[in-house]
Amino acid sequence: MASLDDLKKRISSVKSTQKITKAMKMVAAAKLRRAQESAERGRPYSEKMNNIILNLSSGVSDKENAPKLLSGTGDDKVHLCVVLTADRGLCGGFNSNIIKKAKSYFQKISDSGKTLKIITVGSKGYDQLKRLYQDKIIENISFKESKNANYFDADKVGKIIIEKFENNEFDVCTIFFNQFKNVITQIPQEQQIIPLKTEEKENKSSEENYEFEPDEDEILGNLLPKNISTQIFKAMLENSASEQGSRMSAMDNATRNAGEMVDKLTIEYNRSRQAAITKELIEIISGAESL
Amino acid sequence: MSEGFNIDIVNPEKSFLSKENVSEVVVPAYEGEMGILKDHIPIISFLKPGIIKVISGSEEHNFYVEDGIVEFKDNTLSILTSSIFDIKNVNKKHVSDEIQEAEKELNKDDLNDQKRFLLNHKVEILKSISIN
Numbered sequence: 001m002a003s004l005d006d007l008k009k010r011i012s013s014v015k016s017t018q019k020i021t022k023a024m025k026m027v028a029a030a031k032l033r034r035a036q037e038s039a040e041r042g043r044p045y046s047e048k049m050n051n052i053i054l055n056l057s058s059g060v061s062d063k064e065n066a067p068k069l070l071s072g073t074g075d076d077k078v079h080l081c082v083v084l085t086a087d088r089g090l091c092g093g094f095n096s097n098i099i100k101k102a103k104s105y106f107q108k109i110s111d112s113g114k115t116l117k118i119i120t121v122g123s124k125g126y127d128q129l130k131r132l133y134q135d136k137i138i139e140n141i142s143f144k145e146s147k148n149a150n151y152f153d154a155d156k157v158g159k160i161i162i163e164k165f166e167n168n169e170f171d172v173c174t175i176f177f178n179q180f181k182n183v184i185t186q187i188p189q190e191q192q193i194i195p196l197k198t199e200e201k202e203n204k205s206s207e208e209n210y211e212f213e214p215d216e217d218e219i220l221g222n223l224l225p226k227n228i229s230t231q232i233f234k235a236m237l238e239n240s241a242s243e244q245g246s247r248m249s250a251m252d253n254a255t256r257n258a259g260e261m262v263d264k265l266t267i268e269y270n271r272s273r274q275a276a277i278t279k280e281l282i283e284i285i286s287g288a289e290s291l
Numbered sequence: 292m293s294e295g296f297n298i299d300i301v302n303p304e305k306s307f308l309s310k311e312n313v314s315e316v317v318v319p320a321y322e323g324e325m326g327i328l329k330d331h332i333p334i335i336s337f338l339k340p341g342i343i344k345v346i347s348g349s350e351e352h353n354f355y356v357e358d359g360i361v362e363f364k365d366n367t368l369s370i371l372t373s374s375i376f377d378i379k380n381v382n383k384k385h386v387s388d389e390i391q392e393a394e395k396e397l398n399k400d401d402l403n404d405q406k407r408f409l410l411n412h413k414v415e416i417l418k419s420i421s422i423n
Contacts, residue, residue, distance in 0.1 A: 038305070041305035042303055042305070046303075048362070048371055052369075056335065151304060154303075209333065210364075211332055212334070213335075214321055214336075222337055226373075230303060
């Protein structure tokens with residue numbers, strides 16, 4: 001059994017850990033609110049962008065000449081996966097959930113004999129993937145120095161992707177991120193961005209006749225690269241909200257566990273203190289008796 | 292029925308401006324300035340650097356945009372842009388920085404005509420802002 005001194009030390013160390021996790025929880029809660037707000041504020045832009053593109057792409061008459069970003073290269077041999085993770089740990093299953101999702105997708109790709117290329121955004125994803133997929137990772141981007149997700153960063157990632165697409169380095173591009181549902185639930189998502197998937201197109205009943213200025217192709221050509229950045233930005237916003245939410249609940253759990261541990265240790269400490277006193281008493285009494 | 296239409300200006304980070312009952316909006320569309328009134332037919336176009344003029348009644352608001360997409364549909368004008376600011380409370384320093392940057396860009400050799408044209412245009416507009 002541990003001595004009284006050891007127990008005392010452990011109790012105080014658990015208590016200070018609890019203080020840290022509590023503080024982290026508070027910080028995460030404050031950041032979560034901000035991240036959530038900006039995620040909500042960012043939504044109209046990506047929704048509108050999506051709408052316009054849907055309207056446009058349903059108007060494109062000949063699929064043959066449609067921009068490649070929309071229709072694809074006609075091949076699906078090389079897959080590019082963009083894995084968006086956090087730059088920091090201590091946020092529960094946040095990073096590993098995305099990685100798990102991505103890994104199962106990677107498995108599927110390599111099982112079907114296609115080539116896999118990976119871009120990681122955020123250092124945690126890189127750390128977790130580099131052991132298994134070192135040779136597949138072609139780029140590792142991290143925005144450690146920017147405090148919040150901003151469009152400028154997303155645009156940078158988007159430009160890299162488009163440049164690679166134009167150099168025919170891949171055929172299909174999928175991004176992985178966590179969608180923020182609520183504080184305790186984040187759903188890892190995979191979303192194909194090149195070629196653009198337009199499943200909702202059929203459901204759109206109102207096929208408006210738009211006037212285009214300049215012509216459709218030129219607008220689409222201008223719009224699609226922007227859409228890539230927008231989708232990545234959306235993913236980054238969702239991700240940052242998810243990260244904070246995940247961290248908050250992880251730290252909440254940690255604080256609670258630390259509390260339980262302190263209780264248990266305190267009881268143990270008191271018991272052994274009592275035992276020590278009783279032992280001493282018995283020693284004194286039996287010493288007196290023998291006289 | 293109201294006399295005007297709705298306008299939504301959004302940038303990626305937030306909704307920049309949302310206004311109802313606007314009587315006229317002039318946007319710097321790609322092929323020239325374009326005035327939009329109520330019941331315009333649905334149109335999609337993109338913007339070049341210039342001034343968006345939002346007129347509602349006797350009020351007039353001016354915004355500078357660099358690029359973007361406009362969509363008009365069902366009497367709602369949506370403008371998506373990544374860079375926009377209000378001319379009234381503009382930061383002079385910011386404008387002159389932008390001008391410098393654009394001019395630096397202009398001096399590069401690998402520009403195509405279209406880009407050169409857009410940049411020249413941008414510089415012109417920005418200079419006219421900084422004078423006022």
